[in-house]
């Protein structure tokens with residue numbers, strides 16, 4: 487397989503001006519400006535192969551957007567090397583920019599609001615030097631996949647958030663970039679718009695074999711779209727691997743499913759937290775370090791015919807990571 491994104495030990499330290507309250511301090515800071523350093527990313531390395539769709543996840547402020555900005559050439563990292571399609575992103579060479587797109591759910595369209603969607607697409611055609619034939623072919627595909635027909639003659643300013651996202655995707659993809667950086671593409675969208683965007687991403691990646699790095703706070707997005715996830719926290723890489731491995735790596739609990747030979751209900755709560763129980767069967771939640779002891783007790787004290795040990799459902803693990811910032 488060919489690696490199209492190769493990141494080696496990147497770091498990013500922002501310098502943010504420190505301003506104290508009060509007029510005197512504000513005037514003073516004009517002369518003696520003080521800065522404080524914020525390390526947003528520290529020594530992150532990973533690679534993406536051509537055609538992969540990878541979820542890039544982590545709690546608020548973990549450094550996801552910063553990393554995406556570095557990969558798309560918006561920011562120059564303070565350390566490390568990055569190779570995207572053979573280019574150093576922050577050199578911003580035309581052949582690089584023509585092959586990548588960075589789309590943010592919070593601001594899917596950057597251009598003038600007064601233009602119609604079709605005019606904006608034509609504008610992209612000029613900037614990216616797309617031939618008339620390629621433009622029509624690309625447009626037909628995007629109009630069909632994103633249901634854009636009713637929006638083409640509308641002004642961008644008059645579009646809803648979901649419509650903006652669909653048009654933002656079309657504007658970014660009309661020049662057929664090989665790599666997509668999607669930062670929260672379903673942010674704030676309703677259920678119908680979310681499912682349309684998800685379907686679009688799946689179909690688009692299958693049809694074009696584009697490589698996609700995607701951040702989302704909605705675990706369902708990641709579960710539906712990505713086989714692999716890269717997890718960062720406080721700017722540090724914490725996990726890079728299959729989706730299913732996340733729950734075993736990060737959850738402190740395990741699920742024990744026990745079936746016994748008799749249709750009776752023992753005192754299951756003596757073994758763990760009862761999630762579900764019916765005569766002869768129970769699902770228990772047990773701390774990881776107690777699994778061996780509890781399993782041994784179950785086997786010696788009850789007529790066990792089947793005992794399965796599994797991880798906490800992925801959705802729950804990710805919710806914990808995002809909401810409690812606990813990794």
Ligand SMILES: Nc1ncnc2c1ncn2[C@@H]1O[C@H](COP(=O)(O)OP(=O)(O)OP(=O)(O)O)[C@@H](O)[C@H]1O
Nearest residue numbers: 500501502524526545546547548549550551552553
């Ligand atoms: N321009 C900036 N100047 C100073 N600090 C910044 C700047 N941009 C981001 N940061 C800080 O860097 C850290 C990482 O921010 P970043 O936006 O990359 O995180 P994120 O993982 O995308 O977060 P979220 O999920 O909340 O969007 C945060 O502590 C943030 O406050």
